[in-house]
Amino acid sequence: MKTFSLLRSAAWLLVICSSLQARANTAYADDSTHQEKYVLVIHGGAGTILKKNMTAQKEAAYKAGLEEALKTGYNALQAGKSSLDAVEATIRVLEDNPLFNAGKGAVFTHDGRNEMDAAIMNGKTLEAGSVAGVSTIRNPISAARAVMEKSEHVMMAGRGAEQFAKEAGLEIVDPSYFRTEERWEGLQKALKADSMKSRLDHSYQPAGKLGVENIDNKFGTVGCVALDKAGNLAAGTSTGGMTNKKYGRIGDAPIIGAGTYANNNTVAVSCTGWGEFFIRSVVAYDLSALMAYKGLTVQEAGKAVIEKVGTLGGNGGLIALDKNGRAALPFNTEGMYRGMVTAEGKITIEIYK
Amino acid sequence: MKTFSLLRSAAWLLVICSSLQARANTAYADDSTHQEKYVLVIHGGAGTILKKNMTAQKEAAYKAGLEEALKTGYNALQAGKSSLDAVEATIRVLEDNPLFNAGKGAVFTHDGRNEMDAAIMNGKTLEAGSVAGVSTIRNPISAARAVMEKSEHVMMAGRGAEQFAKEAGLEIVDPSYFRTEERWEGLQKALKADSMKSRLDHSYQPAGKLGVENIDNKFGTVGCVALDKAGNLAAGTSTGGMTNKKYGRIGDAPIIGAGTYANNNTVAVSCTGWGEFFIRSVVAYDLSALMAYKGLTVQEAGKAVIEKVGTLGGNGGLIALDKNGRAALPFNTEGMYRGMVTAEGKITIEIYK
Numbered sequence: 001m002k003t004f005s006l007l008r009s010a011a012w013l014l015v016i017c018s019s020l021q022a023r024a025n026t027a028y029a030d031d032s033t034h035q036e037k038y039v040l041v042i043h044g045g046a047g048t049i050l051k052k053n054m055t056a057q058k059e060a061a062y063k064a065g066l067e068e069a070l071k072t073g074y075n076a077l078q079a080g081k082s083s084l085d086a087v088e089a090t091i092r093v094l095e096d097n098p099l100f101n102a103g104k105g106a107v108f109t110h111d112g113r114n115e116m117d118a119a120i121m122n123g124k125t126l127e128a129g130s131v132a133g134v135s136t137i138r139n140p141i142s143a144a145r146a147v148m149e150k151s152e153h154v155m156m157a158g159r160g161a162e163q164f165a166k167e168a169g170l171e172i173v174d175p176s177y178f179r180t181e182e183r184w185e186g187l188q189k190a191l192k193a194d195s196m197k198s199r200l201d202h203s204y205q206p207a208g209k210l211g212v213e214n215i216d217n218k219f220g221t222v223g224c225v226a227l228d229k230a231g232n233l234a235a236g237t238s239t240g241g242m243t244n245k246k247y248g249r250i251g252d253a254p255i256i257g258a259g260t261y262a263n264n265n266t267v268a269v270s271c272t273g274w275g276e277f278f279i280r281s282v283v284a285y286d287l288s289a290l291m292a293y294k295g296l297t298v299q300e301a302g303k304a305v306i307e308k309v310g311t312l313g314g315n316g317g318l319i320a321l322d323k324n325g326r327a328a329l330p331f332n333t334e335g336m337y338r339g340m341v342t343a344e345g346k347i348t349i350e351i352y353k
Numbered sequence: 354m355k356t357f358s359l360l361r362s363a364a365w366l367l368v369i370c371s372s373l374q375a376r377a378n379t380a381y382a383d384d385s386t387h388q389e390k391y392v393l394v395i396h397g398g399a400g401t402i403l404k405k406n407m408t409a410q411k412e413a414a415y416k417a418g419l420e421e422a423l424k425t426g427y428n429a430l431q432a433g434k435s436s437l438d439a440v441e442a443t444i445r446v447l448e449d450n451p452l453f454n455a456g457k458g459a460v461f462t463h464d465g466r467n468e469m470d471a472a473i474m475n476g477k478t479l480e481a482g483s484v485a486g487v488s489t490i491r492n493p494i495s496a497a498r499a500v501m502e503k504s505e506h507v508m509m510a511g512r513g514a515e516q517f518a519k520e521a522g523l524e525i526v527d528p529s530y531f532r533t534e535e536r537w538e539g540l541q542k543a544l545k546a547d548s549m550k551s552r553l554d555h556s557y558q559p560a561g562k563l564g565v566e567n568i569d570n571k572f573g574t575v576g577c578v579a580l581d582k583a584g585n586l587a588a589g590t591s592t593g594g595m596t597n598k599k600y601g602r603i604g605d606a607p608i609i610g611a612g613t614y615a616n617n618n619t620v621a622v623s624c625t626g627w628g629e630f631f632i633r634s635v636v637a638y639d640l641s642a643l644m645a646y647k648g649l650t651v652q653e654a655g656k657a658v659i660e661k662v663g664t665l666g667g668n669g670g671l672i673a674l675d676k677n678g679r680a681a682l683p684f685n686t687e688g689m690y691r692g693m694v695t696a697e698g699k700i701t702i703e704i705y706k
Contacts, residue, residue: 126633126665127633128633132510132603133510133511133513151600152629153600153629154628154629154632154633155602155603155608156600156601157485157486157510157511157601158486158510158511158601160599160600160601160602161600161601164600245506246517247509247514247516247517248513248514248517249506249508249509249513250485250508250510251508255508255608255610256608256632256635257610257611257638258609258610261635275507276506279481279610280479280480280507281479282609282614282638285610285635285638285642286638286642289639289642289646290646293642293646293647294647312479
């Protein structure tokens, strides 16, 4: 009798716990509008994106760029292609669009160069590839994929990566291909601010802090996560990094686990924002770990990791798509260029908070 | 009465659960000899290290090198210095020792160069710094620390990183400083094997797989984790990477979360092995996440992450030190150069399984 009573009470306790857990999840799910089955999600960078600073024409151009990318990815998935194919095709569209800080239209380094980073990961096999600091490869995301599929390595940097891409048959361009006037002016402005700062601010110590502070110049990365008909997840990210970056700086985008991660058991993630904080927080893998080890939903885990970045003093956002097609797009900046497409082809595009 | 019975039963259930959990932990702890309070742990690389291939003289030289490093770190901690200081000082000793594949004695790339990577992380602040592909900085671990403390960035690569190190006042050397005859012969052997393979093996497709396979040439990284008197953890890793590496390949050592991670709430970790698999598994951060989110002990988590690397087909090892001074040194290779020192100064050095 005593045993029976204990078992019954234990069972009752389990019911209470399960119910509390379910309620916690539901409370979160209710906050989100992203409970349909999505198949492809993109971002075009997070940052100080305010409606008051945007012209109707510019907003329309960004939306058209995001829509073109979404349609490209959706068509690939509809045609039965893999999530990896869809992610690569979608990011190539964003890289070729000069509005985004990736491929053509990448920001300039302190030395007036375009040095790009990109990464891709296959959630089915956990294979990954990335390139960092490349200046001659038209589509860095395709170079990342070539590293994954045509080499024994995961990450390659600089001229070595460019040499590899050439041998792998990718399109090589003159570095001037990436130049846009808007980005060049952005660098001139940043250089002037830097120089003003060193002349006017007595607390500014170039010898002590050799890096540069570009609070408003570090965003604009593009990324894509997708779920294909076979249930495989993939993630990719591509970026020109920070305007005025120095010293061969590498951000989070090409770092597997930081800016890019995909695992069929959990989620596909692509990040954008102040890369240094995303590296220190291992954001993309942390999101996956919170789902795998703590049972959090993609929305809960997404919110948690962006909060951690905020606690350290960083900002940015991410896109995440779980194995069931549930999406989360958290960010703690003023805005994030973003878009989603459902299995039925319904497209949603948003820019502001 | 019913409520009281329920509460009593619930409490009893909790006791059972706690006891099972404790027993599970103990079962593991019993398997391990690393339950004393350790303050500093090092590795000098994992790989095909067999007693039958080792001369008594060579073994003694390795042990002396490891002992010198351990004593350096221990003395720093005893003098009240931070775990960060101890990790840097310890790794500098290993970098300066030509026996280990880091700093002087680094392996050669395919092009006959020494390109080194290093990373360091502060468990108290989650600040981190790393350099990749540097050829002129005498102590790459100190460059990683300078990136962390004297720049806004976390990761720098190539000539940019070298320029930064110079401006930060670090010792710059001629690239020939790193050369040792043993490593040069290692490259010649690898090049010959590569060439033989391409001539003899019809299944070898240099056009398809542009990377190189160097099953026995990818180990020898050095690393250190430490816990100081203030209870702060730190981790550092330094390496020359793989013999015969090409295309600016970056391994796991300089990637925060993959080869190096430290967090005062959980653990400090430094990895060694086949870097590509450690990147894909986000090994160092995964170990921390398993402790933080699943409540695993450092031994359980260490074993789990090395098993995951093995499942993907990779091999290697790691050192991990938790916030209470418990150490784990799992590896799935034939051997791993490793050593530990307790709070009382007791030194243990091991090489083989």
